[in-house]
Amino acid sequence: MRKTSMKRVVSVVAVLSIGLPVLLAHAGAQQGGGPDPAASWNHLWRDVLIDLFVIGSVFLAAGLYWVYRYRATRSGQLGDAPKLTKMAAVAFAVIPAFLFMADDFYLAAKGWTVWNEYRNVPRDAVEVKVTGSMWSWMFEYDNGVVTTFDPDSKTGDGLVVPVGKAVVLRMTSTDVVHSFFLPEYRVKEDLMPGRVTYLWFKPKAAGETIATCAEYCGNRHSFMWAKVKAVPPAEFETWLADMKRKGA
Numbered sequence: 001m002r003k004t005s006m007k008r009v010v011s012v013v014a015v016l017s018i019g020l021p022v023l024l025a026h027a028g029a030q031q032g033g034g035p036d037p038a039a040s041w042n043h044l045w046r047d048v049l050i051d052l053f054v055i056g057s058v059f060l061a062a063g064l065y066w067v068y069r070y071r072a073t074r075s076g077q078l079g080d081a082p083k084l085t086k087m088a089a090v091a092f093a094v095i096p097a098f099l100f101m102a103d104d105f106y107l108a109a110k111g112w113t114v115w116n117e118y119r120n121v122p123r124d125a126v127e128v129k130v131t132g133s134m135w136s137w138m139f140e141y142d143n144g145v146v147t148t149f150d151p152d153s154k155t156g157d158g159l160v161v162p163v164g165k166a167v168v169l170r171m172t173s174t175d176v177v178h179s180f181f182l183p184e185y186r187v188k189e190d191l192m193p194g195r196v197t198y199l200w201f202k203p204k205a206a207g208e209t210i211a212t213c214a215e216y217c218g219n220r221h222s223f224m225w226a227k228v229k230a231v232p233p234a235e236f237e238t239w240l241a242d243m244k245r246k247g248a
Contacts, residue, residue, distance in 0.1 A: 126161065129141075130172075157239075158211075161236070163203045165203075188214055
């Protein structure tokens, strides 16, 4: 009877450890208010930090308790362990393992959700073509406007994007492997010669940030960065029309 009950407990814990985390992660994704790589990444990283803190605290507390509880109180003292039944020994190992696996499956399921958001570009996204070369970036918009940025003199418009709209970058390289990294928006993707890769992000507020190369590409790799400016949609449309009129 005891063996049957223990098997049921182990089975229930196993099912919950695999199914519940996936359902929770899916539910969290549905309540997120729409896809946004930066927000999803921040939520996932927060959960990872909480996970590490909680697990670390549990192990620390258990370790300190055992060190104090089972310390030697006299010279030459030897400890003795209680005799466990075979089922109790298995349960002692399997149940904690399933509980930790539940936590791992939960984070993995949320990671898959975030990955899907990174790969699924919204249909109304503003598209910009990005070309990486040693050691500069070039940005081309749908109406033919092309912009660059000079890190040495800090001149040029760089990448200008509208606030509140998804922006997809279709990227390629003319020479070696580069990596377009937007730290503020938590996105990064490699550029390779002969291939077109992509990433997308969604500016939430107006302001200036930077884009940098995150893949070593030569002796001026650290100078391969560009200004990224997010502006209100109306200002973006005006800027784009002015640049077109100037023949940029």
